[in-house]
Amino acid sequence: MRVNGFKGNVMKNKFICFTQFINFLLILLSITTNCVVAKSSPKKEGLRALAFKRSYSLNNGISFSWLEQTWSKKPLEQGAIKDADFLLLKRLGFKSIRLPIAFTFFESARVPAEEILGYIDKVVKQCHRYGFKLILDYHDGKLTDASYRAETLKIIDLWVKLAKRYQYTNANDVFFELYNEPPHMDPNVWKDAIYNIVTAIRKIDKTHTFIIGASNYNSIYELSRFVRLADENIIHTFHFYEPFFFTHQGAEWVGNQVATTGVSFPYNAENFPVLNPKAKGTSGEINYELYKRDGNEQSVNDKLRIAKTWANKYDVPVICGEYGAYNKYADVDSRCRYIKAVRLALKKLDIPGMLWDYNGTFSIFAGKPLMGNLPGCMQDAIGYKASK
Numbered sequence: 001m002r003v004n005g006f007k008g009n010v011m012k013n014k015f016i017c018f019t020q021f022i023n024f025l026l027i028l029l030s031i032t033t034n035c036v037v038a039k040s041s042p043k044k045e046g047l048r049a050l051a052f053k054r055s056y057s058l059n060n061g062i063s064f065s066w067l068e069q070t071w072s073k074k075p076l077e078q079g080a081i082k083d084a085d086f087l088l089l090k091r092l093g094f095k096s097i098r099l100p101i102a103f104t105f106f107e108s109a110r111v112p113a114e115e116i117l118g119y120i121d122k123v124v125k126q127c128h129r130y131g132f133k134l135i136l137d138y139h140d141g142k143l144t145d146a147s148y149r150a151e152t153l154k155i156i157d158l159w160v161k162l163a164k165r166y167q168y169t170n171a172n173d174v175f176f177e178l179y180n181e182p183p184h185m186d187p188n189v190w191k192d193a194i195y196n197i198v199t200a201i202r203k204i205d206k207t208h209t210f211i212i213g214a215s216n217y218n219s220i221y222e223l224s225r226f227v228r229l230a231d232e233n234i235i236h237t238f239h240f241y242e243p244f245f246f247t248h249q250g251a252e253w254v255g256n257q258v259a260t261t262g263v264s265f266p267y268n269a270e271n272f273p274v275l276n277p278k279a280k281g282t283s284g285e286i287n288y289e290l291y292k293r294d295g296n297e298q299s300v301n302d303k304l305r306i307a308k309t310w311a312n313k314y315d316v317p318v319i320c321g322e323y324g325a326y327n328k329y330a331d332v333d334s335r336c337r338y339i340k341a342v343r344l345a346l347k348k349l350d351i352p353g354m355l356w357d358y359n360g361t362f363s364i365f366a367g368k369p370l371m372g373n374l375p376g377c378m379q380d381a382i383g384y385k386a387s388k
Contacts, residue, residue: 047232048316054172054209055235055317057133059352060383061096062089063322065360067119068100068139071253076111081123086130088369089358092384096133098321098354099123100180102140103158117165124169135211135321136162137177143193145185152193155179156200163205176201177211177321181218181239187225190215198231206233211321213237218321224306228314236311237321239356240342242303243294245287247338250329257284261329265338267295297341301348308349320346322356327363336377339364343383355382
């Protein structure tokens with residue numbers, strides 16, 4: 001009996017050991033599986049989801065053209081953002097403000113950096129007080145294919161200072177747009193430059209969301225060829241002024257290609273102007289002929305879909321950082337129809353949009369920014385609904 005009892009105990013112990021071994025394998029398999037999932041999703045997906053959420057918070061935004069007015073002899077005296085401006089923007093339903101800052105210009109004009117930072121500090125506090133999201137935008141840089149190595153170092157140096165200064169701000173409320181409209185340059189050179197800029201700033205600030213676009217002035221077409229950066233906490237941006245023939249008609253800084261004025265939106269054969277002789281032989285002559293096809297809402301929708309297709313390809317957030325129309329020559333009704341068409345197309349595609357601009361040459365107001373100077377058609381265009 002003792003022998004049989006011994007054998008029984010041995011068999012029992014073997015069974016227990018076998019059971020424990022199986023449990024060990026199951027636990028090991030579970031750990032291995034969880035490790036694979038952890039590497040592929042939780043942290044990165046969490047950051048990307050946060051970037052998406054933050055991108056939507058920027059919808060119904062507008063740029064405040066003040067610290068980027070390099071053409072003005074005394075841009076700092078043109079007027080800072082006042083409390084009345086915030087109250088007006090809030091009344092109109094805007095949620096975010098983009099603040100372009102021409103750092104390079106002010107440096108060349110020997111304006112003390114601390115003075116410019118003081119203005120920015122005030123806007124940061126005002127946005128916090130009135131509940132606006134804020135984008136700090138590095139504007140008017142000198143980056144080119146030839147200068148990119150030296151310029152990249154300058155950009156990094158400035159952003160390191162800015163990151164240290166504003167890393168205390170709520171990352172859900174303050175965004176860093178690292179470089180506005182990189183010029184027509186080698187896309188690979190731009191990709192290398194922005195990679196180095198992002199890498200340098202991330203050593204200091206790992207929480208704020210960065211905003212970057214493609215070369216050729218944040219072109220929607222260059223964006224479609226751009227390969228996203230590995231950083232998960234990035235919102236990609238593009239600027240939309242299509243058809244350029246309409247939105248920049250008569251813009252002196254562009255040149256003869258937009259010399260033809262009196263262009264309405266959408267295209268209307270009955271009032272379509274004669275081609276300005278200055279535009280002959282330029283791309284403006286080609287765009288003149290194409291406007292019959294491009295000057296309509298469907299064309300706007302089709303072109304904006306390029307950005308959405310790219311964003312879907314990489315599953316990344318994208319915003320339209322600028323859209324609008326030069327207000328000197330385009331009639332107000334056409335500008336209203338155009339802005340409304342872009343806004344509704346962006347809404348349909350679920351792309352957040354920001355108008356250009358509040359108080360400059362693309363202003364939505366007919367005069368100074370006042371409720372009484374906002375045309376009725378523009379109220380409709382931006383989706384303003386008066387409270388009853």
